Every structure is written in C-alpha cells, then in structure tokens.
Amino acid sequence: MATTTDDLPARHSLGKSMKRKEDPRFIRGKGRYLDDIVLPHMLYLALVHSPYPHARIKSIDKSKALALPGVKAVITGEDLDAAKLEWLPTFHGYDKQMVLAFGKALYQYQEVAGVVATSREIASDGAELVEVEYEPLDPLVTPFQAREDKIILRDDRESKTNHIYHWEVGDKAKAEGELDGSAVRIKERILSPRCHPAPLEPCGVLADMNKATGRLTVYMTSQAPHVHRTAFSLVTGIPEDKIHVISPDVGGGFGNKVPVYPGYVVATVASVIIGVPVKWVESRTENLTTTGFARDYHMDVEIGATKEGKVTALKVSTVADHGAFDAAADPRKYPAGMFGIVTGSYDFPTAFAEVDAYFTNKAPGGIAYRCSFRVTEASFAIERGMDILARKLDMDPVELRRRNFIKKEQFPYPSPLGFVYDSGDYEATTQKALDIIGYDELRKEQAEKRKSGELMGIGVSTFTEIVGAGPGKHFDILGIKMFDSAEIRIHPTGSGIVRAGTRHQGQGHETTWAQIVAEELGLDPQELLVEEGDTDTAPYGLGTYASRSTPVAGGALALAARRIREKGKKIAAHLLEASENDVEWKDYKFNLKGVPGKSVTMKEVAFAAYTNPPPDSEPGLEATYYYDPPNLTFPNGSYIAVVDVDRETGAVIVRRFLAVDDCGVVINPMIVEGQIHGGLTEGFAMAFMQEIAFDESGNNLNTNFTEYLVPTALETPHWETANTVTPSPHHPIGAKGVGESPNVGSPQAFVNAVMDALAPLGITHIDMPLTREKVWRAIRDAEAKVS
Amino acid sequence: MASHEFRTDRVEVAFTVNGKPVGLAVDPRATLLDTLRDELGLTGTKKGCDHGQCGACTVHVNGRRVNSCLSFAATHEGAAIDTIEGLGTPDNLHPMQRAFVELDGYQCGYCTPGQIMSAVALLAEPCGESDAEVAECMSGNVCRCGAYQNIVAAIQSVRKENAT
Ligand code: FES
Ligand code: FES
Numbered sequence: 001m002a003t004t005t006d007d008l009p010a011r012h013s014l015g016k017s018m019k020r021k022e023d024p025r026f027i028r029g030k031g032r033y034l035d036d037i038v039l040p041h042m043l044y045l046a047l048v049h050s051p052y053p054h055a056r057i058k059s060i061d062k063s064k065a066l067a068l069p070g071v072k073a074v075i076t077g078e079d080l081d082a083a084k085l086e087w088l089p090t091f092h093g094y095d096k097q098m099v100l101a102f103g104k105a106l107y108q109y110q111e112v113a114g115v116v117a118t119s120r121e122i123a124s125d126g127a128e129l130v131e132v133e134y135e136p137l138d139p140l141v142t143p144f145q146a147r148e149d150k151i152i153l154r155d156d157r158e159s160k161t162n163h164i165y166h167w168e169v170g171d172k173a174k175a176e177g178e179l180d181g182s183a184v185r186i187k188e189r190i191l192s193p194r195c196h197p198a199p200l201e202p203c204g205v206l207a208d209m210n211k212a213t214g215r216l217t218v219y220m221t222s223q224a225p226h227v228h229r230t231a232f233s234l235v236t237g238i239p240e241d242k243i244h245v246i247s248p249d250v251g252g253g254f255g256n257k258v259p260v261y262p263g264y265v266v267a268t269v270a271s272v273i274i275g276v277p278v279k280w281v282e283s284r285t286e287n288l289t290t291t292g293f294a295r296d297y298h299m300d301v302e303i304g305a306t307k308e309g310k311v312t313a314l315k316v317s318t319v320a321d322h323g324a325f326d327a328a329a330d331p332r333k334y335p336a337g338m339f340g341i342v343t344g345s346y347d348f349p350t351a352f353a354e355v356d357a358y359f360t361n362k363a364p365g366g367i368a369y370r371c372s373f374r375v376t377e378a379s380f381a382i383e384r385g386m387d388i389l390a391r392k393l394d395m396d397p398v399e400l401r402r403r404n405f406i407k408k409e410q411f412p413y414p415s416p417l418g419f420v421y422d423s424g425d426y427e428a429t430t431q432k433a434l435d436i437i438g439y440d441e442l443r444k445e446q447a448e449k450r451k452s453g454e455l456m457g458i459g460v461s462t463f464t465e466i467v468g469a470g471p472g473k474h475f476d477i478l479g480i481k482m483f484d485s486a487e488i489r490i491h492p493t494g495s496g497i498v499r500a501g502t503r504h505q506g507q508g509h510e511t512t513w514a515q516i517v518a519e520e521l522g523l524d525p526q527e528l529l530v531e532e533g534d535t536d537t538a539p540y541g542l543g544t545y546a547s548r549s550t551p552v553a554g555g556a557l558a559l560a561a562r563r564i565r566e567k568g569k570k571i572a573a574h575l576l577e578a579s580e581n582d583v584e585w586k587d588y589k590f591n592l593k594g595v596p597g598k599s600v601t602m603k604e605v606a607f608a609a610y611t612n613p614p615p616d617s618e619p620g621l622e623a624t625y626y627y628d629p630p631n632l633t634f635p636n637g638s639y640i641a642v643v644d645v646d647r648e649t650g651a652v653i654v655r656r657f658l659a660v661d662d663c664g665v666v667i668n669p670m671i672v673e674g675q676i677h678g679g680l681t682e683g684f685a686m687a688f689m690q691e692i693a694f695d696e697s698g699n700n701l702n703t704n705f706t707e708y709l710v711p712t713a714l715e716t717p718h719w720e721t722a723n724t725v726t727p728s729p730h731h732p733i734g735a736k737g738v739g740e741s742p743n744v745g746s747p748q749a750f751v752n753a754v755m756d757a758l759a760p761l762g763i764t765h766i767d768m769p770l771t772r773e774k775v776w777r778a779i780r781d782a783e784a785k786v787s
Numbered sequence: 788m789a790s791h792e793f794r795t796d797r798v799e800v801a802f803t804v805n806g807k808p809v810g811l812a813v814d815p816r817a818t819l820l821d822t823l824r825d826e827l828g829l830t831g832t833k834k835g836c837d838h839g840q841c842g843a844c845t846v847h848v849n850g851r852r853v854n855s856c857l858s859f860a861a862t863h864e865g866a867a868i869d870t871i872e873g874l875g876t877p878d879n880l881h882p883m884q885r886a887f888v889e890l891d892g893y894q895c896g897y898c899t900p901g902q903i904m905s906a907v908a909l910l911a912e913p914c915g916e917s918d919a920e921v922a923e924c925m926s927g928n929v930c931r932c933g934a935y936q937n938i939v940a941a942i943q944s945v946r947k948e949n950a951t
Contacts, residue, residue, distance in 0.1 A: 019888060026896030027884040029831020029871035033897065036830035120821070121814065200835045200843060200931040201897045251833070251897025252931045284836040506895030506932045674891050674934060681933025705840035705929070713922035713935040 012588050013518035013525045014733065017670035021510040021530070022249075031249040034204040034221050035281045042206065042277035043072055045267045046123035047286065048113040048130045050105035053141075053361040053698030054153075055134040057101060057112065065115055065129040070122035072274060074130060075114040075266055077102030085269055088235060088260060091477050092335060094165070095326035097364060099262045105134065106153060106324035107363050108700050109289035114266040116278055139698035143298065143321040143358035153324065153359045162359045164326050167336045169417045170352035178313030178350050182304025186388050191767040192377040194296040194321065194362070195690040196288050196702075197369040198710060199505070201251025203291055204281035205264040207271035215242050216272065220264060222247035222533070223257040223503055224543025227477055229535045231260055232268065234478070247533035253505035254682070255367040256292050258329045258545050285703045292329070293362075293692055294369030296321040297355075297377040301385040309393050309400045313350045316342050316381055320357040320366070328357075328366030329545075330373045331475040331482065337373025338632075340417035341466040344382035345426050345636060346404040351416040353378075361698045370682055370743040372467040372546040383461045383748035387755065388764055396443075397752065398434065401462050402427065412729075419466060421634045422728045422736075424662060429724045430462055433638040433660040436722055442642060450760055455645040459753025463745040464636040467737045468551025472628040477542060481628060484548065485539035486556035488517055488564055489622040492610040494603030495527035501541010502553040503533045506678075507739055508671040509549065513557055515667050516733060520561030521568075521602045522588030539624055547635070547737035550667070551728075556627035558732035563623035568605040571621075574614035575600050633728045633736035637661040637745050641753040650776025652688065652754055654717035659746070662724045664736035672738050673721060679742025680719050685711045686743075687750035691769050758782070802866045804829065805873025813860045819853075820844045822860035823870060831871040831900045835929065842928030845901040845908075846870050852908035854927070871900035874907065882948060883907050886941035894932035902928050906942045910949065918943065 025031050062074040077100035080086040087096040101112045115126035140146045140153060146162040153162055179185055206219040216238055222228050225245040233240040250257060267280040282291065297318050304313040320336070322328060330337045336355040343351050369376070386404075390397040405426040406413050413421040434440075442458050449456045472481025485501040498517050502509060510530040518525035532538055541553060565585055572590035573580040582593050590605065592598035609621035642656040659676055666672050689709040693701045702708035727734025747768060754770055755763065761782035766774055797812040804827060813822055820837075823829045823846070832855060835843030839857040846855045847869040875881035883906050886892070893899040905928045914924040921939050930938065 020891070022896060023888045024877055026893060026899050027880070027887050027903065028875065028877070029829075029900040031896045031899075033830075033833070035824075035834065038825075038828075120825075121816065198931060199895070199897075200841060200929060201833070201895070202835075250895065252895040254931070284838065284840070506893075508894070670891050674894055674932075674937065677936050678894055678933035681935065682931075704838060705836050706838075710929055710931065711933075711935075712926040712929055713939060714926035716922070716933070716935045718918075719936055 011519060012522055013515040015666055016515065016668065018511055018515060018525060018668055020508050021514070033201055033249045033251050034206065034219055037206055037219055037248065039206065039208055039277040042279055043116050043118060043274065044120045044123040045263065045270060045278055045280040046115050046127040047111045047263060048115065048127045048132065049109040050101055050112050050134070051108065052105055052134055052136045053108040053139040054137040055105045056137060057103060057105060058133040058135055060113060061131040064131065065126040068122065068126050068129060070118040071115060071126040072118065073116040073270055075270060076100060080269065083269070085235065085265065088265065090325065090327045091259065091329050092332045093478065094335070097325040097327050099265045107361050108698060109363065111262040111290065114270065116270045116274065139361040141360060141694055141696060141698045143319045143360055146358040146360050153361065164322055164357040164359060165335050166354065166356050168352070168354035169340045171350060172352045174350045175313045175315045175352035179302055179304040179315060182312045183307045184305045184393055185302065186385065186392050187300065187302045188385065188388050188765055190299045190301050190381055190384050190765065192295040192297045192299065192380050193768055194293050194692045195369065195686055196293050196692050196708065197254035197256040198287060198708065199252030199254055199256050202282045202284060202287045203257055203261060204279070205267045206277055206279040207268040208277040209271040209275055211275045215244060216268070217244045217246065218268060219246045219248060221250055221257045223250070223253045223505060223545050225503055225533055225535050226501055226540045227480065227543055228260060230478060230480065235265070245535045247503045250503065250505035253545070254370045255294065255329070255545055257505065258367055259292050259327060261291050284705060288692065288708050289700050289703050290363050292367035293323070293365035294367050295377055296366070299377065299381045301381045303385050303389050305389055305393065309395050309403045311346055311348055311404050314343055314348050316353045318355040320355050321360050321362065322357045322366050323360055323362040323364040325364040326357065327364035329368060331469060331477060332479065333474060334373065337368065337375070338466045339374040339378045340419060341375055341464065342378035342382050343415050343417055344379065345406060345462050345464045347406045347410070348416055353417060362694065368546050370679060371740045372465060372469065375465055376744045379463045379465065379744045380748050383463055384751060384765065387752045391759065391764065397460055398430065398439065401460070402430065420631060421464065422631055422730060423726045424464065424634060424636050425724065425726050426462060426636060429636065429660050429662050430638040432722060432724060433640050433658055437640045437656065437658045439640070455647055455757040457643045457645065457753040457755070457757025459641040459749045459751065459756055461639045461745050461749035461752065464634050465741050465744050466632050466634055467547035467740065468629060468633040469546055469548055470552060470629050471631060480542065482542050483626050483628040484541040484552035484556050485624065485626045486553060486560040487539045487624045488560045490564060490606045492607050494523060494606045496523065498528050498530045498557065499538045500532055500553045500557060501539050502544040502549045504544055507544065507549060507675065508668065512667045512671060516554055516557045517561045520558055521564060523602055547740040550735045550737045551633045551731060552627060552629055554735055555629055555732045556625045559627055560623045560625035563625060564621060567621060568602060570614055570617060571605045571608050572600050575604065575608055630730050633664065633731060635661070635663045635736040635738060635741045637741055639745050639749040641749040643753040643757055645754060645757040645775065647779060650772045650779060652770060652775060654750065656720065657717050658720040659742055660722045660724065661738060661741055662726050663738035663741060664728045664731065665725060665734035666723065667735060675739045676721050676742045677719050679740060680746050681711055681716050682743045683746030684717060684750060686768055687747045688769050688771065798861045800861050800864050802863045802868055804868045805870060815859065815861050817860050818856050819846070819858045819860045819863060820855035823855060829870050829872050833897055833900055835898070842905060843898050843901040845904045845928065847904060847908055850911065852905050871904055874903065881907065882945045883941065886944045890937045890941040890944060892938045892941040893934050898928060898930045902930065902938055909942065910946065
C-alpha cells in the first residue's frame, strides 16, 4: 500500500489543516485588492482599442477627447515613441512588444491610445471621442496561414518571415527510425486550443509618481513584483531604488498576472508626466481579448510500440500560434518551456519533440495558465496519444500505461528529452486510484451498457508534471536566475515575521509559509506573520507561477529557518552552559545530549538572543536564504473520469471524477485539497467549455463571460480526492508543489473518457472543448457513416 | 473618491446601507456597485465583469440578492441595501461566514463577498434540498479558483443548522 499523509510521523506544524490566516479579512470583504486602493487626486486611464485584427493606422485625432472637461491627457504610440517608451522587451528577451499600436494595429482590441481623466466615466467617454482612421489589411488568423509568409506581419523586424523560432530536443533520426520499424504506430493531430485564465479579479495598476521624492510607487496585480520592478526600471530608465512595487491581495492569477501589459505602462507614463497617481483596471473584455492567453499548440503526436504494448519511440511536432508578439512567458533558454516533459510517465527508449512558432493577428501571450511552462500541452499530448495507442492495440488503457511506467527503482530517472525525474511511484498511485474508483466493476458495467447502445466512458490520465523552476543554471527570466528567497526575523518574545519573494493569489502562503517555518523552529505558526508582495521589504524573488512557490521559496524558507536554528544552537549552548557539540535539536527543542529534561525551547532562545546573547556574539535572531534548487520537482497523479454521453444530444455527464495526487510532502491538507478542487475545475473547463476562438476575419468570438464560458457551481462535477506521498529527495522538506497538477492532469482524463464512450462509434479524437454541439456532430457523422 | 466635478446632471437619492441612512447626489448612470465602492468606500463588494455575468458584486436590496453592477444607484430611493461589511463582526460572524471558514469556501477571496451575500439570500429562498439544487441556485456566482464544492458544503451546513 502506498504511503499517504496519514502514515507520516506526527509533526509539529506540517501536514495539519490549519485554517487560513486570510480568513478574517476575506470573509468580511476586508481584503485589499488593487481596485480597492484609492489615492488622493488620482486619475483614471481608459484605453482605445483597434476594431480590426490587422490595419494600418492612418491618423489619430485627439482633439475631441482633449476638449472633454475632465480629460487630462491623451497618449498615443507616437507620443510613446518620442519618449522612447513605445517598445517593451518580452520576458525571454527575443522579441519586443508595442505598448500602443504604432503604424499598424496587429490584433483586434489592440491598445491604440490612452485617455487619462478625472473619473472612470470621463476617461471612457474620452476614449470614445478619440478618432482613429484605419486602413484594414488582410489578417493572418492561423499559424498555418502565417507559415506561408504571403503576408508579413511585423515590418519592424529585420527577418521578413512570420516564423519566430524552431526549437527541438531529442534525436530526430533515431526516433523516426524507431517509429518506422515499430510493429504498431499511431499518429494524431491534437490541438490544445487557445484559452484564457480569466482570474475573477482583472489586471490593473495604480502608478504613483511622487515628484518631490522622485520615487515611483506602482501598485499592481502582480504574481512577480520583483521581476516587475526590474522590468519597469529597464524600460523607463528610472533607477531600481526609486521604484516600489506593491502587489496587494491578488484575486487569482493563474499566469495572467505574470506579464507586463500596455495598460500598466501607459498608466505609469501618465503618472510620471502628470505627477499624480493614475489607475487603470481592465474590463472583463479587455482581459479576455488583450492580456495573456494560453496554449494554442497544434501537436502532431506519433507513438511507436511493439505488439505487446511496449512503447518504442515518440515524436511530437508542434505548430504554435504566438499572436502578434512573442510575449510567451517562458524562460530564456526554453522558448517552448518544459515541453520536453512530453514523454510523461513512460519509459520511452527514444523521443523527439519540436516546436515551430508563428506570428498571427491575435493577442500575444502564451502564458503558463495554471501550469509550468507548456506542461499542460505536453501532458495532454502524451496522455491522449497513449489512449489512442491503447485503442489501436485493443488493450486496456491502464494496462498499456502500466507496461510502460517508469518504475520506482528507476528514479532518479533521466528522460530521453533531458530531464532527471526526482521520484515517484506511478504503479502505487495508479493502483490506489483503481481501487478507490472500482475500475474493474466500472469496466464490467460499461460492457453491459455497450450491449444496449449506451455510451459510457472511463478515462484515465497518469501524468507527470515538471515544476519548480530554477535551477538557475538552466532557467532565467530577463537574465535573472530563477531562485527564490526567504527572510525570517524572530522577535524577542518568540513570534516573528516571515517574508518571501513569492506572491500568493489564493494559494494560502500566509498560512503554509508559517507552517514550514514553525515546523523547523518549533514555534507557533499563528505567531508567525507572513508578508509578501512589497519589493521594499521582501527579499528578491522570481514570484509565484509555474507551481514554483513551494518547490523554490518553500525550500528557501526551510533553509533560512535552519540558519536560525544554527545560531539558536549557540545561544542554547550558552543557556545550558554546555558546549555546542553537546546540544542537539530534537523534538522541536534544543536538548542537552544524554541529560533528559535538560532543554531549551526556541522561544527561550529567541528571548536570550536579545537579552542574554553569548558573549562576543552578534545579538538578534534573523536569517535570509536565497535558494537555487538543484533540480525541478516532478509531482504526478493518477486521475480517472467516468462519463455518460447522451447519444441524442451530445451532452456529457461527468458521473465521477477521482484525483489521486502525489505532490510529495503535504504542508496543509486543507489548502492542498482546495488547490486540487480548483485545478480540476479549470481542467474541466478546458475540456468542455473554455476557448478563445476567432472567425475567418480574425474577430475574437469570446469577449465576455456569456461567450467565454467558465464553469459555475452548476456544471462543476463532484471531486473525489486522495493522495500518495513520495517525497522529493532533493527538496529541503520533500515537497513538490500541487497547485497546477490537477489542471495539467485532468483535461485528458475527461477527453479520454468521452472518447472511450464514443469508441463503439469509431470516433478516435475530438479537439477540446468538447461542447455538446461538437460531440453531437461527431456522433451524427459517425452514425451516418455506419448506416 | 472618484471625482465627478464636471457632472451637473446629478440626481439625489436616499437609502440605507447596512442599516445606516445615506443621502447622495449621484450620476444617473452610476451603478450601485460603483456608488458603494467609489462614493461610500465600501470596497468589500467586488467587480469581476461589470455585466451581470459573475456575481462578484452581489448585495442585498430589501433582502433580495442583486448584481449591483446591473443596477443604477439612483433607482433605489428608500431601499434597504446590505453589503458584506454589514453582515458580521469578527466576534460575531454570520453563520455563513463561519461556515465558509470551517469548510474552506474560498481561495483568493475575490468572489467571496459575493458568494456569501448570495448564499445568505438563498437561505430565504425556495431552493431545493439537494447539493445539485443549491449549486443551481448559486450558479450566478463565478469562482475562478473553483471552490464550488466547499461553497456548496458551507451553505448546506448552515441550512442544516437552521433546520434543527
Ligand atoms: S461584476 Fe456584477 S456580475 Fe460581475
Ligand atoms: S476564491 Fe478566487 S474567485 Fe473564488
């Protein structure tokens, strides 16, 4: 039987479902989110958007807007260009992005001008009065059109092609040779469609330039405040010490709040020029149409295998739609992120993956929506591919997976695409899932139902994620290595303040960070205040996204706490009148070796650090740690979906869904459970509802919540959860991170289940989202073929 | 505070907010949501879409839940408006607030005021008994963090308490 949280030894603070420290403010409407902040005399920014996906801008007339009482400024791309602020560097540094459309508008809703006024209403009225003359141009709507290079999108770039980059990993010749020689082979074009994270709180900024002090304070919805401070300094030339970024309570991020958006820059420029605070908060439509989209990977997946179902080779060729600028938030050396995780949980002798990215007339982005960089796409490709292979082999999809799992003894496992998986016990995690759901019974029920023509499906996903970037030698953003940091100060009375370079948006760091530190120091987690998001006080960190907080900052916290313990030991020895060698940390206190009952607590040590430190030692009790992890972590899970499909309507009912996760050591089971519910809900949404689609002319078809369908309580299935614990061997507390696993691992379980239900009709694959209409059409077409 | 110095066409309106009388001169286009947030400083009520599609702005008007982003402040003459700020105090939380804490009914907290106000109003509505019926009655409140299962559990626990 696999280990679960309950089997671990009793701990001081880890593994406890401590209530959230945010509770008192959040349940009373006392959270302080960006738009709740009001500064005296602040102005509001509204943006003017292009109605065309591709158009030359012939002229912009500001006069009517400027004549409106209350309008203070109208800013265009030309103005920004004159101030050398028109172009923003993208995070990996290979492209640049227009702040405001300049010369040409490159996607529908692109920001064309900004109007600054004394109220929200006047700013929007002013935006309507800005007269822009456009000359519409033919748009590039798909990367396949872009690939032909008949229309060149970016005249500002030297290379006259829409091709952005080619990236590859693995041995192409060998993989192709193995595929050719395989007894069984599958190939499928699988789309991970464009979608949007759409956190409930939209993105926003409140820039406050204080001309007296020369200091710029920027409140922003930021998942990475320090990186944003550096980026602002690089773009504006304002010295970094003169910039103060504050990320207040953040109402969900999911990757959407990692990039820097035009609205942030225009509001900041306006504040710098006018010298008063300027606020910009995007509307829901602006959110869905202009800020960080996700996915848009067209993947050709090929797998070879023996007749017995042993995989021999994998090849995945991807065409990526990056929109008008290459603003994908990927680390510099990894333009396709961690797509190399595409071999998944399986022991492929050889593999090859390549990605070609193209510019199109769509909004830029390519952000990691609730996943590590491009892992959702990769995981979907392999888990769908394995199911299609199982069907071809006429083998149970679980059996096929089991024949190919990387075995427990193979860890640390070097994958053919260059990663070293830290740990896992896929067999045990899967067995647990099968037992809980009653897999064999379900298969029997399905066989019965099929006899009467009922469409019942069971879908599995046994995925492996890759999260926690660094290590810094491989991963950086703007050249800054992807470490993270923690600073702990213990006060004389044994309470303390804990700061980290991360910024939570619902992950509960205020609680879990306190638990990590409390566990290491034997202190009360309730008396450890956690603070994040203020660049004046928090140590430099790369922020919260790609499930990196616990793997990276979590490590920094534990190691900073251990530094406190080292110093504490000296103080304890002084208090115990013993040599340091005779003191040991055990049972959450300092004990005199061999003398039972002779011990001091961290609380006593803290008091002594300020009142009675050892002679000739430095008083006080604090520590900082910048942690560059030696490797990534590889959370994994086995998910099973059970669905019933209505033949007449195409409606899918998710009857059951079980997620068995292995995220290593669990810090707070209640918070982990919430994260899993959340990720599953978003995975469900991707599978069945969410898509940012475009018509043939490049018009965005999903610009608000009645067109971009997000799940409510009504659609969301009931989630069953369980876990196994395989600690990460290299992480200081053995944790791996969890916030994104359910989002990465679940879409394919749903789709596999629906395809399993439709198997008797000979349907192999339908691209997400599996809307009722798409499923109904597929059934109708399949039935037409049969009759 | 939002400045409306250039608006001359303001209309007067009087209502109570969380039991306290309020008299205002508002832009006739001002929504109840913006009025609560910008004029009265009651920022607990949130804006997630401004189009009646997310429920983050849910408040009570005469005891019934409404999307305050879809409702003009000027139309509420004489009404009793209740917001999250009036629901409970730290020492005396509303049972629904307590249930949200107990059952972990949120993550980022942004939808939470709207969810709680919606859930409290639901207690007085003819909503069916099952989880599915509660989920349906709550379908106007989006939670992008996906805390639905626990939100429904929280509501059910309060209903059970009330029934006994
Ligand atoms: S803000 Fe009112 S329903 Fe979304
Ligand atoms: S808790 Fe974040 S939107 Fe509901």
